[in-house]
Amino acid sequence: MNTQSELLTAAMLCVIVVLNERYKALKNIRKPQRKRLWARKWLQRRNEGKGVSNMVFKELRVEDPASFKNFSRMSAKTFDILLQKIEPFIKREDTIFRESISSRTRLLVTLRYLATGESFQSLSYYFRISVPSLSLLIPETTEAIYNTLKKEYLKTPTTxxxxxxxxxxxxxxxxxxxxxxxxxxxxxxxxxxxxxxxxxxxxxxxxxxxxxxxxxxxxxxxxxxxxxxxxxxxxxxxxxxxxxxxxxxxxxxxxxxxxxxxxxxxxxxxxxxxxxxxxxxxxxxxxxxxxxxxxxxxxxxxxxxxxxxxxxxxxxxxxxxxxxxxxxxxxxxxxxxxxxxxxxxxxxxxxxxxxxxxxxxxxxxxxxxxxxxxxxxxxxxxxxxxxxxxxxxxxxxxxxxxxxxxxxxxxxxxxxxxxxxxxxxx
Known part of the structure; x- marks a missing residue:
């Protein structure tokens, strides 16, 4: 009786070991990954001069300063002064995979968002910038503007x-x-x-x-x-x-x-x-x-x-x-x-x-x-x-x-x- 019970226990242990090894083997098999785009093709053409920012800087700024002011809510000269002040805090480096969004585009899209309150999805189509990128760069740029200018341009008198x-x-x-x-x-x-x-x-x-x-x-x-x-x-x-x-x-x-x-x-x-x-x-x-x-x-x-x-x-x-x-x-x-x-x-x-x-x-x-x-x-x-x-x-x-x-x-x-x-x- 004892011999029969021992044989049954040994058999169950063998089954458990075999199943455990099979589980480890299946776990290590890599599942086929669904291919994802690094960036949509129409977004990649942003730096080819096909976004709104190119039109604003190369056409409105040169040919129609009043329209540039209406678009960005400030003159071109004031835009340049602001960009110079905050650029060290918003500039990003290019990588071997893709070019970064330029500092002036980051500032322009932020100003346009403040000027209109348009959705990130709408701005994405205008500027050829993805919605996830906009949700990061707009708060980063507003924070840079505030931290850079607050001491000089939002000061309560104290004397x-x-x-x-x-x-x-x-x-x-x-x-x-x-x-x-x-x-x-x-x-x-x-x-x-x-x-x-x-x-x-x-x-x-x-x-x-x-x-x-x-x-x-x-x-x-x-x-x-x-x-x-x-x-x-x-x-x-x-x-x-x-x-x-x-x-x-x-x-x-x-x-x-x-x-x-x-x-x-x-x-x-x-x-x-x-x-x-x-x-x-x-x-x-x-x-x-x-x-x-x-x-x-x-x-x-x-x-x-x-x-x-x-x-x-x-x-x-x-x-x-x-x-x-x-x-x-x-x-x-x-x-x-x-x-x-x-x-x-x-x-x-x-x-x-x-x-x-x-x-x-x-x-x-x-x-x-x-x-x-x-x-x-x-x-x-x-x-x-x-x-x-x-x-x-x-x-x-x-x-x-x-x-x-x-x-x-x-x-x-x-x-x-x-x-x-x-x-x-x-």
């Missing part, structure tokens, strides 16, 4: 003298004294991941992050905060920002309170904002719904000064239309794109001068006392923040606002303001 220069421009340009900037925020729409749930879902009915910006009297972005999720209350956007902390701790070195022009009245230097922000010592917002004519005059004068930030957003959205669409990228890439657009806005203005996409922005004519609202306001994906729900502000900010109100209704008046509040329904 009293710098702030005084800005305040002087607000008085001469917009008739608002002791003003250090205009503050506002907009929702930037993007396609959130399913795992994010309702984290970025705002009360307006879409997923977004908030772009909050401080703008000077000449449409330059002085401070930009991007990334606060659209679900957070609008009053909390500013409260959670580094700008709010810096103002509270006085690390920005705001000038001390001073008298108004041609007046004995004095007040602190302030930032003008709308109802999305809370009234404070350095943040001025409109009076509530009142029949008081003096309050309406203040609201009009503040609105006129605050319009620079609205127009700055209008110029930004017209120039870089990617911000007017739902951006189908991850939230970190959406933040990078938004910051790069704001930075390029300042860079282009500095290099190309007062060349704006002014069509479609708010325009007021003080001679005829007329106002035309910008077309960009109709964009669903670049919408304003809602009103801040605060029961009552502190006494000191209210008194400061009253000082400005008294000044605008007396020695600081402008000749057209009374007719303006009737026409514009303040």
């Amino acid at each position: 009293e003298q710098e702030w005084l220069v800005i305040a002087k421009r607000f008085w001469t340009q917009w008739n608002f004294p002791n003003c250090l900037g205009a503050l506002d925020g907009k929702h930037i729409a993007f396609r959130a991941r399913k795992c994010d749930g309702s984290l970025y879902y705002n009360y307006k009915g879409f997923h977004s992050i908030v772009l909050m910006a401080l703008v000077d009297a000449d449409y330059n972005f002085l401070y930009v905060d991007v990334g606060c999720n659209g679900r957070i209350s609008d009053g909390g956007v500013f409260s959670n920002s580094t700008l709010c902390t810096a103002i509270q701790k006085n690390t920005l070195n705001f000038p001390q309170a001073t008298t108004f022009p041609q007046s004995a009245k004095s007040a602190p230097f302030v930032i003008v904002a709308d109802d999305a922000f809370r009234l404070s010592t350095h943040i001025m917002k409109p009076w509530g719904q009142r029949s008081n004519t003096m309050a309406k005059i203040f609201n009009y004068r503040l609105s006129r000064a605050r319009r620079v930030v609205e127009n700055a957003f209008g110029i930004l959205a017209n120039r870089f239309q990617v911000l007017q669409k739902e951006i189908k990228l991850s939230v970190d890439k959406v933040q990078q794109i938004t910051l790069t657009c704001c930075l390029l806005h300042n860079f282009i203005k500095a290099k190309d001068g007062k060349i704006f996409y002014l069509h479609g922005v708010d325009v007021e004519n003080v001679n005829t006392v007329s106002f035309m609202e910008g077309e960009w306001r109709s964009s669903v994906c670049l919408t304003s923040l809602g009103a801040c729900n605060v029961n009552r502000s502190a006494d000191e900010p209210i008194q400061i606002r009253q000082t400005f109100t008294d000044y605008f209704n007396n020695e600081g008046f402008v000749s057209w303001q009374w007719e303006a509040i009737k026409k514009f329904n303040f």
